Amino acid sequence: MKLSTEEYKALEDIVGPEYITQEPVIMDTYNQVWGNKFFFDAKHSVRPAAVLLPANTQEISAVVKVCNKYGILFKAFSSGFEYLSLSLIHSKGILFDLRRMNRIIEIDVKNMRAVVEPYVSVYRLQLEAAKYGLYTGRIGVGYSAGVIATECCHHGCQHTMVFTSGYGRNILGIEWVLPTGEILNMGTGESGGDLFSADGPGFSLRGILRGRTGANGGHGVITKASMKLYPWYGPPQWRQTRQPGEAPSMGQLEKVPDGYKVFVPGFKNLDDTLEASQDLCRAEILCAFGIAIVGTMPFSEGNDEEWAMMQQMMKGRAQDFDPAGGLTIANSVVCVIGYQSPREMEYKEKCLRAIIERWGGKLSPYSNEPRALARAFADMMWSNGVNLRATGDFLPSSSSPDGSPAMLKKLALQEAEVKRRYEEAGAFLTLGSGARMVSWRPEEHLSIGAQGISTAQYDPYDPASLKAAREFIDELFDPRSPFNRFGVPSRGGCLQIEPVTHIHQNWGPRYDNYDKWLRKIKKMLDPNTVGDWTAYIPPEYPDYAKDGDYVLPSYGKAEENL
Amino acid sequence: MAWQDYTHDMQRCTRCSYCKWIPYRYMQNTDFIQGCPSLSRYNWHAYAASGKFNMAYSLLQERIEIDDTFLDVLYKCQMDGSCDISCKVQQDLEPLQLMQELRIKCVEEGQLIPAHMIVIEGLRKEDNMMQASKSDRAKWAQGLNVKNLTGESAEVVYHAGCRYSFDEELWPVARSGLQLLLDAGVDVGIMGADEACCGGRAYELGYAGELTKYAEHHMEALRTAGVKTLVTPCADCYAAFKVLYDKIDRKLDIEVLHITQYLDRLIKEGKLKLTREVPLTVTYHDPCHLGRLGEPWIHWQGREYKVMGQMIVHDPPKKFRRGADGVYEPPRDILRSIPGLKFVEMYRTKEYAWCCGAGGGVIDAYPDFATWTGAERLREAKAVGAEAIVSACPWCKRNFLDAAQESGEKIEVLDIIELIQKAI
Helix, strand or coil: CCCCHHHHHHHHHHHCHHHEECCHHHHCCCCECCCHHHHHCCCECCCCCEEECCCCHHHHHHHHHHHHHHCCEEEEECCCCCHHHHCCCCCCEEEEECCCCCCEEEEECCCCEEEECCCCEHHHHHHHHHCCCEECCCCCCCCCCEHHHHHHHCCCCCCCHHHHCCCCCCEEEEEEECCCCCEEECHHHCCCCCCCCCCCCCCCCHHHHCCCCCCCCCCCEEEEEEEECEECCCCCCCCCECCCCCCHHHCECCCCCCCEEEECEECCCHHHHHHHHHHHHHCCCCCEEEEHHHHCCCCCCCHHHHHHHHHHHHHHCHHHHCHHHCCCHHHEEEEEEECCCHHHHHHHHHHHHHHHHHCCCEECCCCCCHHHHHHHHHHHHCCCCCCCCCCCEEECCCCCCCCCHHHHHHHHHHHHHHHHHHHHCCCCCCCCCCCCCCEEEECHHHCCCEEEECCEEECCCCHHHHHHHHHHHHHHHCCCCCCCCCCCCCCCCCCCCHHHHCHHHHHHHHCCCHHHHHHHHHHHHCCCCCECCCCCCCCCCCCCCCCCCCCCCCCCHHHHHC | CCHHHHHHHHHHCCCCCHHHECCHHHCCCHHHCECCHHHHHHCCHHHCHHHHHHHHHHHHCCCCCCCHHHHHHHHCCCCCCHHHHHHHHHCCCCHHHHHHHHHHHHHHCCCCCHHHHHHHHHHHHHCCCCCCCHHHCCHHHCCCCCEECCCCCCCEEECCCHHHHHCHHHHHHHHHHHHHHHHCCCCEEECHHHCCCCCHHHHHHCCHHHHHHHHHHHHHHHHHHCCCEEEECCHHHHHHHHHHHHHCCCCCCCEEEEHHHHHHHHHHCCCCCCCCCCCCEEEECCCCCCCHHHCCCCCCCCEEEEECCCEEEEECCCCCCCCCCCCCHHHHHHHHCCCCCEEECCCCCHHHCCCCCCHHHHHHHCHHHHHHHHHHHHHHHHHCCCCEEEECCHHHHHHHHHHHHHHCCCCEEEEHHHHHHHHC
16 A cells, blocks of 8 residues: 555655655565565565655654554564564555664673664674673574664574573663654663663663563664673684685684683483583573584585585484484584683583583584584574575474473473474475474573474475475464463564464463453554554454464455455 | 576575675674675665565566666666675575576666666677777777787787776776786787677676677687687676676687786796885775686586475585685785785675675766765775775776775775886
8 A cells, every 4th residue: 555645745754755765666675584475475575655764763753653643554673584574464554674773872891781773783793892892692593683673672582591691681771762653761761861771760661662572563663772791701803714715604713712612512312402401501601502403513505515515424423313323413502601710611611511421411523623613602602694595494483482491391392293293294304313403592591491492494485395384383383282381382483473373362361361461551552553563462353263274364354454 | 597587596585684794704894894885875675685586576476567766776786796695605596697687688678777778889889888989999009019919919818808998097007917918928919909898797787699799709809819818907808708708608718817817827937026115005905807706607507406305405516606716816916925015905805895886887877876885995995004905907996096086085096907017
C-alpha cells in the first residue's frame, strides 16, 4: 500500500528528500532475508510503503508522531540480518534503516561502559574497546550485528555469556523513542544524569524494554544506549593472517593471544559433555564457552573445499566423527580462559583440568593444536560469521532459555534426538555419524539458565528439506508434545514471526497468561498500534488455525483487512 | 551465463551485509572498514551487492521493472569487486558476475545511461573510450625511438590503452614506462595509431559485443605482429586481455603482463638498476583490475549436487575466484627495492582494497561520485602517514588527481612508473 501524498510529504519534510524513498526497486531490497522462505513461503515479505534513513533521535521522534497521526506502522533495524527485523504485518508500514546513526559516542574506560548509536556493530566496538583493555560480548549471529539490537531489542545470546552475560543484562541506560514519539531516557538518564544505570534513580524499565527476548521493534526505537563493558586481557590490536595465495576466508590468528588460553576437551557422550559443561561454567573461570565442532574446524574456501576436507578428515580421524569410536568432535567443547597474572591463569587452568578429568574428558591433539585453538578463540570471542553457505539456511531448535539447567539439558537432548531423525532422512545437513550436537550457551555461570540449541541446516529451496524443516519446528513448538517442557519456545530468539508461529497464542495460556500482560504493556506504550508487532504481540489473536500448523496460516490476512 | 542463471545466488543471499564491509578478519582501523563505495555514498541497501541480488530476484519475479531508479542503482557502482571478495569469505555466490549480467541485459534491452552512450558512440567510431580522434592515438609516443609493429616486428608490444593515449597530462607516465623497457634493452614496439581499445571498460558498462569485437581484433592484430608478450601500464587493459578475453573464450595465445610484473622481472634480473635514493613515504593503492579483478578466469562446467544430507557441492568441484591470485606482490617488491623509499600499507589492501572511484563507467556518468570515492582513498593514505599515493593504472592516477584537486587533500599522486624513473 502506498502512502498518500500528504503522508509521504509529512515524512519527507522531517528527514529530507534524499533520505526517504518509496521506489519499488529500493524497497524490494528491504524485504528479502534468510528465513523468509520458511515463514512466508517466498523470499519476499511485505514490501514497505517507504524506507527512511534518519540522522538522529529527533527525526525519528518526529516521524513516529506522524505515524501516529496517519496510522502508519513503523519498525527500525540496524544491520537487518534477521527476517524479523524487516518483516511488517502489512504494507502501510515504514522501515527505519538506522545506518546513518553509527557513532561510538563514548568509551568510558573508568566506568567500563560504552555509549553507542544503533548502527555500531559488535566487532567495531570490540576493536575500539580493546584499545582500552575492554570488551563487549560476542553475539551469536556474528560481528556485523548491532550492539543495540543485540542488547536492547532482540535475542542477545552469545558464547561469552559465562563472562559478559547477555539477553540485555548489560544495558546501563538508553534513549528510547516510544511508539507515541515521546523520547524517554531510562534510569539515571531520566534524572538528568549520565547513562550509567538503567535501574534508577529514575525509571527502571529494563524488563519491559526487552526481558528475555526483546520486543523486536514492537515498541519503539532505541536511539542511544550505554552498555557495560568487560575486561579484555589480550593486546590492543591483532592481525589475522594467511599464506600468500590463500583466499581471504583462510585468514586467522596464528596463536591464541597472550592473556588468554583455550582448551578443547572431548567427552565420551553428549550427556557427559553437558554435565561437564555445567561444572565448567559454574566454576566461574571462563571467558567464553561453546561447542568445538564449529570453532576448531579448519577454514575452507567454499563448500567444495569443505567437502574435500571432510572426506579427508573422516578417513584420518574416524574416531572423531563416530560416536561408537569413543571421543567425538561433536562432544567437544571450547573453553576460553583469560588472565591478568600467571597465578590467575594457573588457578583457572587447574580448575579446568580437574573438571575435565572428573568427567573423563581428554584434550585430543587435533582439536588442541595451536592454530585450531586460535580459530576457536576467534570464533568464541568475535564470531567467524554464520555459516549459511552449507545449505542456504538454518534453524535453531526451540531453545527456550527459561528453564532450570537440568530441564534445559533434558530438553536439549530430546530436541537433538528429534533433529537426528530428520538428519537420517537426509533432510538436514548431517555428519553422517548420528552424532547429536547441542550448542550450549550458559548464562551467568549457568546460575540463571542457558540456551541449548540443536541447529538444523536445511535448504529452503529444496521442497523436501523445507517441508522437513517446518515439520521439525512444528514438533518442537507443539505445546502438546511429549517433551513436557518448561518455558516458551524461543520467543524472539529466532523463530518468532507471530502471525505464523503463534507462540503467544499457543503458549500464553500455559504460562500464567503472560501474553495478556504483554499485550497490556504494548497497548500502554503504543495506544495506536503503530509499532509493528510482527515479532512481538498482536493487538488481538487471529481466528485461524494455530496448533500444528505454523506455515502461513495468517500472514497476509491483515493486508486483506486494510 | 545469463542473469537468470544466478537465481540460486539471488535466493541464497542471506542479507548478512558482509558485502558492505571489508572482511572483518582484516579490519584494523574502524575509520576504514567500509568496503563498498556505492553503499557508503548512497546508503540504501540496494546499492550493496546484496541489494543487487534482491533487485534481480524481484525483477525475475516481475515485482519490479527496469526503470530509472534501477539503472541509477546498477550504474552508480564501480564494479570494483570488493563486495564479491567479502561475500565469498562466507558464501559461494557470485555478486559481481550477476551485476555484470544485469548491465548486459540493460544494454540489450536498450536501457542505457546517456553518458555511456556517448562514450560507446565514440568507441565505435574511433576505437577509444575517450571520445578522441583515432588518428591522435600515437601522439603520446611522438619523439620516442620505438618500433611501430604495424610494419616492424618485436618480442613485446607495449599497449598504452585509451586513458594514457589521450589524457595528455598522463603522457609522461606512458612515455616513461616505454622508455624504461627500451633502456633495459627490451625488444619492444607499439601499434601506434592502430592501437585499439581493449574493450574491457565497454564490457563493464554492459556492452558485451564490444568486448568480443575488440578481443577478436587483438587476437588477429597481435598474431600478425608476431609478438610473444603484451605489456600494458593500464590495469583495466590488463584485466581485459588477461581475464575477460579468457572469460569469453578469446584467450590470447601470448603472455599478458602488467608493466609492474615486467619491470619487477627486469629489476630482479638486474636489467633495471634502482640506485638513486627517493626519500619519500609512500603507500600503494591496488588497482581493482590488477588486484582482485586481475585474477585469472576460472572456467567451470558441471552440476550441483548434495552431500552430507543437504550440503550443496559441485561436480567437478567448482573453484570460485576469490581474488587471491591477483597481482599484488610485484608492485610491492618494486617499491621495496627503491632506495630511501619508505613504504607503508593502508588499512584496506590487496583483495579488499578500496577502489579509486573511476571504474565501471562511474568516472563518465557520475564524476562527483568518482571523486568522492577517490577522496576517501586519499584520506586513508594520509591516515597512514603517506606523502604520496602510488598506483599502477592511469584511471587511478587520473581520478586521484581530480579527487585531490576537489577535496584539497595535500598528497602527491604518482604512478609506480614515475617512482622507478626517479630511482634510476
